[in-house]
Amino acid sequence: MRVAAPSGGTRSVQQNKTDELNGLMPSPAVAQRLRHDARYGLAEQVAPGVLRVLADNAKDYTGAGTNTYIVGDDSVMIIDPGPDCPAHMAAVMRAVGTRPITGIFVTHTHQDHSPAARALKAVTGARTYGFGALSPDILALTDEDVDPDFEPDERLADGHCVGDGMWRLTALHTPGHFPNHLCYQLAHQGLLFSGDHVMGWSTTVVVPPLGNLADYMMSLGKLEAESARLMLPSHGPEVADPTGRIQAVRAHRLMRHDQIIDCLRRGIRDVDAIVAEIYVGLTPRLIDAAKGCVRAHLELIEKGGAAGEKPAYPVSRPNAPSATA
Numbered sequence: 287m288r289v290a291a292p293s294g295g296t297r298s299v300q301q302n303k304t305d306e307l308n309g310l311m312p313s314p315a316v317a318q319r320l321r322h323d324a325r326y327g328l329a330e331q332v333a334p335g336v337l338r339v340l341a342d343n344a345k346d347y348t349g350a351g352t353n354t355y356i357v358g359d360d361s362v363m364i365i366d367p368g369p370d371c372p373a374h375m376a377a378v379m380r381a382v383g384t385r386p387i388t389g390i391f392v393t394h395t396h397q398d399h400s401p402a403a404r405a406l407k408a409v410t411g412a413r414t415y416g417f418g419a420l421s422p423d424i425l426a427l428t429d430e431d432v433d434p435d436f437e438p439d440e441r442l443a444d445g446h447c448v449g450d451g452m453w454r455l456t457a458l459h460t461p462g463h464f465p466n467h468l469c470y471q472l473a474h475q476g477l478l479f480s481g482d483h484v485m486g487w488s489t490t491v492v493v494p495p496l497g498n499l500a501d502y503m504m505s506l507g508k509l510e511a512e513s514a515r516l517m518l519p520s521h522g523p524e525v526a527d528p529t530g531r532i533q534a535v536r537a538h539r540l541m542r543h544d545q546i547i548d549c550l551r552r553g554i555r556d557v558d559a560i561v562a563e564i565y566v567g568l569t570p571r572l573i574d575a576a577k578g579c580v581r582a583h584l585e586l587i588e589k590g591g592a593a594g595e596k597p598a599y600p601v602s603r604p605n606a607p608s609a610t611a
């Protein structure tokens with residue numbers, strides 16, 4: 287990571303509000319507006335052969351809810367089945383219709399993404415795919431809303447492909463938000479399913495110990511290199527300019543990094559004090575998330591801000607690169 291010169295002090299409330307409006311800060315007001323406009327239970331076509339069904343699980347960090355994607359024509363793949371909510375499952379199955387499901391793909395094992403995979407598999411018999419469950423010793427480190435039980439039928443490593451022709455999905459391992467996070471690329475259409483790594487409504491929370499900022503920035507670079515035409519995140523609307531969005535998210539993180547370095551140089555070292563200094567006007571219920579992000583930046587600064595550093599935690603690895611078709 288670049289360690290830039292200090293940005294020159296505290297940002298204004300207005301600047302933080304501008305970041306909210308631009309989707310660079312989580313905002314309950316923006317989430318509320320998205321929820322107001324949401325079309326729960328309906329399937330929307332967002333690209334040729336790609337339907338989106340929005341789950342009604344809106345929270346501060348999920349925007350209007352989780353997007354489940356249904357990908358294909360005569361047969362379909364499901365990306366991020368979402369929370370185990372009967373109404374959402376019914377909506378997904380309505381959108382699938384009589385078409386066979388050839389695979390259920392999970393971006394990562396936060397509770398708003400993977401739990402419905404079990405219900406969907408029970409109903410359809412489809413195989414499940416993902417990076418792999420986190421080990422119990424890693425799970426013991428966090429109180430995040432993790433789905434501890436999801437273990438895919440088939441583990442995917444970076445670059446593994448499933449499907450063929452028009453509907454060939456490539457897994458991209460993108461740790462940073464979460465160790466077992468995968469994005470999925472449908473190269474034939476220039477589509478990137480970005481999970482939580484890059485969202486359409488807000489920047490992503492990166493909170494240690496499972497979140498890792500060095501990994502997050504490296505994974506951003508990996509996604510940018512794909513030069514996707516359209517990005518389909520698990521939260522928020524589709525992104526018509528994926529490269530621009532990725533660059534904006536990176537610039538936002540670097541801006542925060544500069545601000546925190548500036549705080550340290552001015553003797554402001556306590557996490558609470560740094561949050562009060564740079565997250566001016568932040569709604570109180572997002573303060574814990576802001577503290578987590580500050581800790582992620584401090585962790586990187588303490589390590590010398592070296593990009594390319596391996597994560598400090600052991601990450602489960604796939605057994606063998608077998609998931610190709």
Ligand SMILES: [Zn+2]
Nearest residue numbers: 396463464482
């Ligand atoms: Zn997540």
